[in-house]
Amino acid sequence: MKIVDARGKLCPQPLMMTRKAIMGSSKNEEIEIVMDNETACSNVETYLTESNVKYSASINNGEQHISFVVDGEEKIDVNKEIVCPIPEKINNNIREGYVVAIKSEYMGDGDIELGALLLRAYINTLSETDFLPTSIILYNSGVKIALSDRDTSKSLEEMEKKGVELILCGTCIDFYKLKQKVKIGKISNMFVIADKLSKAINIVYP
Amino acid sequence: MNNKFDLLSTVEYGGCSAKLSPKELSELLKSIPLVKDSNIMVDIETHDDAGVYKLNDETALIVTTDFFPPVCSDAEEFGQIAAANALSDVYAMGGKPLLALNLNMFPSKNIPLTVLKDILIGGQSKITESGAFIMGGHTIDDAPPKYGLAVVGTIHPDKLIKNSGLREGDVMILTKPLGVGALIAGQRMGIANQDAYKEALEQMKILNKRGAELMQKYNVKGATDVTGFGLVGHAQKMAEASGVTMEIESKWLPVLPQVMDLINQGCIGGATFRNLDYSKGQVRFMDSCSTDFKMLCCDAQTSGGLLMGVEKQYVSQILSELHNDSPFTQSAVVGEVTKLQDVYCIVK
Structure with missing residues (x-):
C-alpha cells in the first residue's frame, strides 16, 4: 500500500499529490491519503468522485484518511497536450494568408486507391516545400489523414511543430467517430473554419 | 539592488479558504428584504x-x-x-x-x-x-x-445588456481564454510556466471595452463577464435569468497555455470546487466533457472575458472584429442558447 502524507499541505497540493500517486501506481495497488485540512480533503473527495474512483473515508484524531484501490477504471485524462500548447518558434518559411484545405481523403476524382496515394504523397511532400501554409484545415473525410495510424499524421505533426496551425472539423470527427484516434491538431468548429477560410488570401484545395 | 516587494507573499499560499461560496451567498441574501x-x-x-x-x-x-x-x-x-x-x-x-x-x-x-x-x-x-x-x-x-x-x-x-437578455438561438461567444485560476495556483506552487503566467496577467489587464462596443454594434441583449464563479457559474446564472438553457461545447473553449496540463496534474484552485458544488443540479456535464474540462469550466477567472449571446447572422462579423483587434485573438464560439430544458446549462 502506498501512503501519501499530505498533512500540513495547503490546496491544491494534497490534490496534486493524490493525482501523482494514482498515475505512478500499478493496477490494484491501494493508496491512502492522509490530510489534516477539511477543505483540502473535501476537494480531494470531489476530484475522486468526478474521476470515477470509489474511495472510503474516515477521520482519526482530526486527520482525514482516504483510501482507494487503483482499478484502471479511473476517468483521468492521461493525454497532456490537449489544448493550446505553447507555440514553438514560428518558422519564417510560413507564408501569411496561405491556407491548405483538405476536403477529402482522396486527391482528385477517379480511382479511390490512386486518390489516396496521391494525397499521401502530397501531404508528405508539403512539409518539404519552400513555403508552409499558416493553416491546414481538414474536413469531411479529409480529417482521416490525421488518424494516428496513418503516415500522413507524422508529416502533419511535423508541420505543426514548425508553426503550421492544423485545424480539424469537430463535426466531421464526431460523424466518423474518430475522436479517440486523433492525437494531433486542434479540433474546431465551423465558425473558426469559416473565419480562417474568409481571411485566407490563397486557399489550396489539392 | 532589486528589492521590489512581492505582493503574493502577503496572501495565504494555497487557495482553500477566503471567498464566500455563491451558494451560501444566495441563501443569505434571500433573507434580506429588497426595496x-x-x-x-x-x-x-x-x-x-x-x-x-x-x-x-x-x-x-x-x-x-x-x-x-x-x-x-x-x-x-x-x-x-x-x-x-x-x-x-x-x-x-x-x-x-x-x-x-x-x-x-x-x-x-x-x-x-x-x-x-x-x-x-x-x-x-x-x-x-x-x-x-x-x-x-x-x-x-x-x-x-x-x-x-x-x-x-x-x-x-x-x-442595456442584461444577464436576462439571452434569446433562443443566440450563439455564445467568449472573448478571453480561460484558465487564469489554475495558472495563479500554479504560480503559487512554483510550477507555472512563466510565459503562460505572463499571458494570464496580460489577459487580466485587458479592458472589456472593445467587447462592449461590439455588443452594442451587433444588437447583443444578453451578456456577462466571466469572473469568480467560473464559466459555468456565470452561464447558469444567465440562463436562469433568461429562462433558457445554454449548451456549451467544452472542446471549443479557448484556454491559456499550460492550463490543461496544470489541471491534469491536479493543480486546481479551491474556488473551482466551490463552483463545481454550486453547479450541482443546475448544470449537466455530459460524458463527452472530460473531468479536466469540467474543472476548466469551473475555474475561477479574474477580470475574465465577456460571455455574450449573439444572433447567428452577426457571429462571424463580431468574431472577425474581435480577432482583428489584437488582444482578443482567442475569442471563440463556445455554445448556443436553446429553449429551457431540465437544467440551465449543459456542457458537452
Whole structure:
C-alpha cells in the first residue's frame, strides 16, 4: 500500500499529490491519503468522485484518511497536450494568408486507391516545400489523414511543430467517430473554419 | 539592488479558504428584504453584473464594485488587473464607465507605502484608458492588502445588456481564454510556466471595452463577464435569468497555455470546487466533457472575458472584429442558447 502524507499541505497540493500517486501506481495497488485540512480533503473527495474512483473515508484524531484501490477504471485524462500548447518558434518559411484545405481523403476524382496515394504523397511532400501554409484545415473525410495510424499524421505533426496551425472539423470527427484516434491538431468548429477560410488570401484545395 | 516587494507573499499560499461560496451567498441574501423603486432597472434579483437605475429616458446609471487580495507579485500590475476587473461589470452591461472610487485595505505597518502608491498608479492607468475619472476613495489599515474600485457608468436605458437578455438561438461567444485560476495556483506552487503566467496577467489587464462596443454594434441583449464563479457559474446564472438553457461545447473553449496540463496534474484552485458544488443540479456535464474540462469550466477567472449571446447572422462579423483587434485573438464560439430544458446549462 502506498501512503501519501499530505498533512500540513495547503490546496491544491494534497490534490496534486493524490493525482501523482494514482498515475505512478500499478493496477490494484491501494493508496491512502492522509490530510489534516477539511477543505483540502473535501476537494480531494470531489476530484475522486468526478474521476470515477470509489474511495472510503474516515477521520482519526482530526486527520482525514482516504483510501482507494487503483482499478484502471479511473476517468483521468492521461493525454497532456490537449489544448493550446505553447507555440514553438514560428518558422519564417510560413507564408501569411496561405491556407491548405483538405476536403477529402482522396486527391482528385477517379480511382479511390490512386486518390489516396496521391494525397499521401502530397501531404508528405508539403512539409518539404519552400513555403508552409499558416493553416491546414481538414474536413469531411479529409480529417482521416490525421488518424494516428496513418503516415500522413507524422508529416502533419511535423508541420505543426514548425508553426503550421492544423485545424480539424469537430463535426466531421464526431460523424466518423474518430475522436479517440486523433492525437494531433486542434479540433474546431465551423465558425473558426469559416473565419480562417474568409481571411485566407490563397486557399489550396489539392 | 532589486528589492521590489512581492505582493503574493502577503496572501495565504494555497487557495482553500477566503471567498464566500455563491451558494451560501444566495441563501443569505434571500433573507434580506429588497426595496423596490420604479426607476430601478436591474437589482440583485437576476444576479446581474451591476445595479442599474434609470435617471431619465436618455440615461441610466450602472453601479458596481469589486475588490480582492493580490493575484500577482507586482503592485502596479495588481492595480491594473483590479481596475480592469472592476470596470468589466459596466462593460458587461454594455455601458461606458464614468466615475470611480478607489477602495483600499492596506497594512501600512508591514508593507512600504510605495507599494500602495504603485497599486494606485496601476489602477489609475486603466481608469484613464477607460475614459472614466477617479473621484477619490477610502483606505483603511488591514492585512492582507486588498484593492478594487466602485465604478459608475452610464448607458441609454434602451441599450442595456442584461444577464436576462439571452434569446433562443443566440450563439455564445467568449472573448478571453480561460484558465487564469489554475495558472495563479500554479504560480503559487512554483510550477507555472512563466510565459503562460505572463499571458494570464496580460489577459487580466485587458479592458472589456472593445467587447462592449461590439455588443452594442451587433444588437447583443444578453451578456456577462466571466469572473469568480467560473464559466459555468456565470452561464447558469444567465440562463436562469433568461429562462433558457445554454449548451456549451467544452472542446471549443479557448484556454491559456499550460492550463490543461496544470489541471491534469491536479493543480486546481479551491474556488473551482466551490463552483463545481454550486453547479450541482443546475448544470449537466455530459460524458463527452472530460473531468479536466469540467474543472476548466469551473475555474475561477479574474477580470475574465465577456460571455455574450449573439444572433447567428452577426457571429462571424463580431468574431472577425474581435480577432482583428489584437488582444482578443482567442475569442471563440463556445455554445448556443436553446429553449429551457431540465437544467440551465449543459456542457458537452
